[in-house]
Amino acid sequence: MLIAGLSFLASAQAPSITVVSRDGRKPLAVTTINNQDYISVDDVNTTFATTSREDRLAGGLTITARGRSIVLTENQNVVSVAGRLVTLPAPPVRRDGRWLVPADFLPRALAVALDTRLDLRRPARLLIVGDVRVPRVVARIDAGANNVAVTFDITPNTETRVNAQQGRLIVQFDADAIDLSVPLVPPQGFLQNVIPGDTPSTVALTLGPRYATNRVTTSQPDAGSGRVTIDLLPSTTDVAPTPTPTPPAAAPDTRLVIPAQGPSTGLRTVVIDPGHGGEAIGTQGVKGTLEKEITLSVARRLRTLIESRLGLKVFLTREDDRTMELDDRSAFANNHKADVFLSIHANSAVRPAMKGAEVYYLTVERGDAEARKKAEENATTLPALGGGNRAIDLILWETAQARYLEQSATLAGLIEQALRPRIEMSPRAVQQAPFRVLVGANMPAALVEIGYLSNADQETQLATASYQDQVAQALLDALIKFREFLEH
Amino acid sequence: MAAVLFAVVLMTALSRLLSRPAPGTAAVGPAAAPAPAPAAPAVPKIKATLYFASQDGLHLVAAEREVPLAEGAVAQARSILEAQLAAEAPAPLASTIPKGSLLRGLYVSERNEVFVDLDPAIRTAHPGGSLQELMTVYTIVNAVLTNLPNLQEVQILIGGQEADTLAGHVDLRRPLRKNESLIQHDAP
Numbered sequence: 270m271l272i273a274g275l276s277f278l279a280s281a282q283a284p285s286i287t288v289v290s291r292d293g294r295k296p297l298a299v300t301t302i303n304n305q306d307y308i309s310v311d312d313v314n315t316t317f318a319t320t321s322r323e324d325r326l327a328g329g330l331t332i333t334a335r336g337r338s339i340v341l342t343e344n345q346n347v348v349s350v351a352g353r354l355v356t357l358p359a360p361p362v363r364r365d366g367r368w369l370v371p372a373d374f375l376p377r378a379l380a381v382a383l384d385t386r387l388d389l390r391r392p393a394r395l396l397i398v399g400d401v402r403v404p405r406v407v408a409r410i411d412a413g414a415n416n417v418a419v420t421f422d423i424t425p426n427t428e429t430r431v432n433a434q435q436g437r438l439i440v441q442f443d444a445d446a447i448d449l450s451v452p453l454v455p456p457q458g459f460l461q462n463v464i465p466g467d468t469p470s471t472v473a474l475t476l477g478p479r480y481a482t483n484r485v486t487t488s489q490p491d492a493g494s495g496r497v498t499i500d501l502l503p504s505t506t507d508v509a510p511t512p513t514p515t516p517p518a519a520a521p522d523t524r525l526v527i528p529a530q531g532p533s534t535g536l537r538t539v540v541i542d543p544g545h546g547g548e549a550i551g552t553q554g555v556k557g558t559l560e561k562e563i564t565l566s567v568a569r570r571l572r573t574l575i576e577s578r579l580g581l582k583v584f585l586t587r588e589d590d591r592t593m594e595l596d597d598r599s600a601f602a603n604n605h606k607a608d609v610f611l612s613i614h615a616n617s618a619v620r621p622a623m624k625g626a627e628v629y630y631l632t633v634e635r636g637d638a639e640a641r642k643k644a645e646e647n648a649t650t651l652p653a654l655g656g657g658n659r660a661i662d663l664i665l666w667e668t669a670q671a672r673y674l675e676q677s678a679t680l681a682g683l684i685e686q687a688l689r690p691r692i693e694m695s696p697r698a699v700q701q702a703p704f705r706v707l708v709g710a711n712m713p714a715a716l717v718e719i720g721y722l723s724n725a726d727q728e729t730q731l732a733t734a735s736y737q738d739q740v741a742q743a744l745l746d747a748l749i750k751f752r753e754f755l756e757h
Numbered sequence: 758m759a760a761v762l763f764a765v766v767l768m769t770a771l772s773r774l775l776s777r778p779a780p781g782t783a784a785v786g787p788a789a790a791p792a793p794a795p796a797a798p799a800v801p802k803i804k805a806t807l808y809f810a811s812q813d814g815l816h817l818v819a820a821e822r823e824v825p826l827a828e829g830a831v832a833q834a835r836s837i838l839e840a841q842l843a844a845e846a847p848a849p850l851a852s853t854i855p856k857g858s859l860l861r862g863l864y865v866s867e868r869n870e871v872f873v874d875l876d877p878a879i880r881t882a883h884p885g886g887s888l889q890e891l892m893t894v895y896t897i898v899n900a901v902l903t904n905l906p907n908l909q910e911v912q913i914l915i916g917g918q919e920a921d922t923l924a925g926h927v928d929l930r931r932p933l934r935k936n937e938s939l940i941q942h943d944a945p
Contacts, residue, residue, distance in 0.1 A: 305918055346917070347866060354867045358919040549925055552885030560885065595921055614926075617886020619851045620814030629887070667931070697815060700938075702891055705921055705928035716926075718887055 286372065286389075288316055289446045290398035294469055297396065299372065305359045306372040313370070317379060321368070330361070330368050334382035341370065348374070350381045393448040401445040402427070406472070407604070408451045408463055417459040417501045419474060422604070426495030431485050438474040438483060438499065439466055446470055459501040479503050536752040538582040539575055540607035542706060543568035544614035544716075547592030552617035554728030560615040561590065563731050567613050567719060570741035578745060579752075596666070599709035603669070609680065609751065610714035611744065612706050615731055617723040624727045625695030626740075627718040628684045630677040631670045631708065632701040669711040676713035680751050684715055687747035691739040692720070713751070717744070801826040805837045806903045808896040808940070809850035814888075816941035817896060819903070820847055834871060834901050834908070835863045841900040853892040855882035861917060869909045870932045871901050877916040880923055887926040894927045895936040902935040910934050 283306060285296040297316060300307045310321050310332065319334040332339040337351040341361045347354050348361070355378045359371040370378075372389060375396060380387035388397040390405075397403045404427045411418045421440065423429070428443040446469035454460055458479030466473040481504035488496050543564040545551030551560030565587070572583040584605050586598040602610040616627065670677070685699045695718075707714045719740045720727045730736045802823040811818045824840040827833040839860055846852040859876040866872065875897075883893065898911040910932030914920065920929045 303917060345864075346872065346914075347864065356866060356872070358914070359917045545925055550885075551925060552889070595925070614887060617884050617889045618814045619810045619853060619889060619892065620812075623814040623888070627888075695815075696813075702887065702926070703928045703931075703933065704887070704926050705930070706926070708928055716887070721886070723884070723886065723889075 284394060286394045286396050288396045288398060289401055289403055289469070291401060291445075294446065299394075300369060302362060302369065303359065307359075307362070307369040308372055308375070310368040310370060313375075313379065317383065319379070319382075323368070328363075330363075332379075332382075334379060335384065337382040339378050339382050341368070348378050350378045353381070355381065390448050392450060395446070395448055397446075402443075403446045403448050404442065404444050406442065406447045406449045408449070408472070410452055410454055410460070410463070412455045412457045412459075415503055417457055418498055419460065419463065419501065420496060420498045421472070422490070422494055422496050424494040426489060429487070429495075429497050431483070431497075431499060433483075436476050438476065440472045440474070440497070440499070441466075441468075442470045442472075444470045447472070459503070474499070474501075476501065536581060536608045536748065536755055538584070538605055538607045539609050539611065539748065540584050540586060540602035540605055541568045541571055542586040542598045542602070542610065542612040544612055544706075546587050546590055549592055552615065552722050554722035554731075555725060556728055558722055558728050558732050560617075560722060563615050563719070563722075563737070564613045565590070567737045567740050570737055571611075571613075571744050574741050574745045575748065579748065581748075595705040596709055598706050599669070599711075599714075602714075603709065603711045607712050608755070609748065610707075610710040610712055612704075612714070612716040614716060614718050616718040616721045618721055621723055621725065623695070624721045624724040625693045625698070626688050626720055627695045627697060628681045628688070628699050629702050629704060629707075629716040629718070630681040630699075630714070631674065632703045633671050633674060666709045669709050670707050670714060673710070673713045676755075677707075677715055679754055680713045680747070681715045683750045683754070684717060684744065684747040687743040687750065688717075688740070691743045692736065695721075803833075805840065806900070807837075807841045807844055808853070808899050808903075809844075809846040810853050810892055811941050812849045814851075817853070817892065817899060817939045818850055818941050820850065830905055830908070831863060831865050834865070834905050835860065837900060837904050838863060838873060838897065841896065853889070853896045855879055855884070855893070857882055865908065869907060871905075871908050871911045872914055873897060873901065873911055874914040874917055880915055880920075883924045885924045890922070890924040890926050891936075891939065894923060894929070894933065895939050898933045899935050899940065 281301045283299040283301040285298050286306070286308070288295045288297050295316060297308055297312055300309070310330065313319060313332070314321055317334065319332050321330055321332045323330050328343045330341045332341070339351075340349040342348075343363050344360045346357050346360045348357060349355075357371050357377060358373050361368060361370045361374070363369075376387045376389045385399050386397070389395075390397065395403065405424045407422045409420045409422070411420070421429070423442070430441045432439045432441065449465060449472060451463045454462055458477045460474060460480070461477050462475040464473050464475065465471070480501050482502050484500045484502065486498045486500075490496050543561070545561040545564065547561075549561065551564070553559055568585050572585060575581050575583045584601070584607070586601045587593050598612070599610065681699050685694065688694060689698070704716050707716060720731050720736075722728050722731060803826045804821050805824045806819045807822050808817040809820055810816070822840055822844060825836050827836040842854050842858045842860060844852065858879040860873070861876050862874040864872050883890065894913065897913060901911050902908055912932040913923070913929045915923070915929075922929055
């Protein structure tokens with residue numbers, strides 16, 4: 270995948286990073302070296318009013334920022350910031366007489382020297398300097414037969430205004446800029462596109478031929494974030510296809526009516542994560558069976574079972590064969606306020622004889638336990654809508670799962686008990702491991718390895734509908750038991 | 758400052774390594790490493806504990822090997838890890854490391870965290886599966902931390918960069934501690 274030359278460095282121009290500060294927006298040129306974003310020190314000096322001095326003899330560079338020194342050494346991942354060592358994901362490089370530093374240098378080293386917050390938001394390629402308001406705005410598009418609903422989840426909550434303008438709707442956010450993420454727009458007649466607007470704090474909805482009017486609803490799903498839903502509606506004569514037109518108000522998420530409340534005490538929403546997908550094929554059996562296909566198939570079977578037997582809401586992190594980052598999977602579960610997160614995988618071992626299912630929950634290392642304690646101490650009380658106060662927890666991503674470990678251990682145990690009568694279990698049936706996909710899950714979570722693709726017999730089994738149904742049925746049984754556990 | 762630190766780490770690590778009683782009781786047959794025939798210039802060697810997959814595939818088993826003595830904890834860790842990455846497993850054990858895996862670099866932070874930088878080939882060559890990934894990752898982590906007990910944690914980088922995972926499961930974005938639960942200890 271990554272082919273890094275050992276003796277030379279491959280590089281290419283990459284889209285620039287936009288620096289957003291009180292003074293406005295400035296581009297910062299980016300060069301990709303070995304798949305890593307690099308910034309030139311000259312540009313850093315221009316943008317942040319720092320100075321640099323090279324020590325050719327020592328192969329080092331000193332950057333001075335607000336009287337503090339940052340010492341870089343060529344090809345060394347560790348830099349010294351005012352005497353403190355800071356590690357970077359990649360070393361500074363010197364080429365054609367210019368020094369380049371990885372983009373992470375900005376938040377990790379420069380921010381410390383400047384004593385200013387530098388928030389690097391990679392997906393949006395934004396660097397937020399200091400105390401400017403740049404809410405994260407995540408768009409969702411729900412297409413119905415006779416309407417399309419565009420929902421923006423805004424964190425932290427920010428005032429918005431919607432204005433019509435020549436075939437477009439402009440959503441204006443009361444902020445210095447926005448950190449926008451937009452899904453693909455499905456083909457339909459109401460909406461052609463959702464794109465960044467003409468100013469940094471706007472989004473433009475390009476409308477389609479079926480659009481006639483709109484309705485805007487705002488709500489506050491929880492204390493920290495806001496939501497705006499824009500229903501794009503046809504003219505009344507256009508609503509022919511179905512005799513009883515669906516009320517467009519049904520499109521937005523029904524969770525809107527659930528009042529914000531503390532940690533879940535029941536089981537209402539399940540997020541199932543079919544492991545791997547897209548370019549990440551996972552492991553592969555000798556006969557060519559792909560883990561990513563097995564996991565998706567089992568996840569779909571499980572969803573059908575849960576929906577029909579328990580009537581719970583079920584979401585899959587991926588509906589098809591697509592590449593998805595691990596953190597995005599747990600973020601998906603968090604955004605859907607899941608009460609349980611189940612990641613489904615198939616295993617591989619050095620020994621072909623190895624077989625059986627295993628259930629994992631997260632290992633928490635010492636540092637995480639400390640962070641958890643700190644997070645609990647940081648619980649904050651905020652005034653709630655409608656009066657009164659409500660405790661909210663400020664949760665670090667890296668410690669989200671730590672709060673649920675006991676429940677996750679119970680969940681893993683119940684899954685093991687439910688699988689055992691139906692399929693073969695490995696000798697290490699329940700284990701703990703530092704699995705990335707579980708780290709950020711803010712709910713009880715487990716990862717189920719449903720069998721070994723490296724074992725020829727199990728590879729055959731894993732591909733059959735009957736085996737997959739047994740697994741799905743067992744996971745349903747476990748969820749029923751887990752619901753009882755949560756309700757007591 | 759760093760030099761002093763390394764020297765301290767080195768001394769304690771080496772004193773431990775060198776004062777170990779001669780083996781002969783390695784967990785599994787001492788691997789009869791095909792010692793390069795006589796008369797090579799005498800590079801001093803030390804015994805190091807390397808890890809391999811057990812016969813049932815469920816555990817890591819320790820086996821001792823001679824590796825070149827190196828100056829300093831960082832160089833010694835590198836020499837041990839290079840031996841681990843290249844080692845053929847003594848029968849009936851199996852290697853947990855994909856063939857052709859190479860070490861790009863290794864360094865130690867002020868807080869005694871070891872950064873192990875692997876060539877990206879290890880990722881493309883890895884067969885996947887969470888057990889295989891756990892075995893590979895903890896072979897590397899345990900090999901460093903068992904032999905150099907003053908070092909606390911190992912963070913694995915791939916191609917000079919922080920990596921989410923090696924094969925989609927084990928979190929590599931934070932340093933890992935030694936994993937005892939995967940190691941098969943000798944029956945009493």
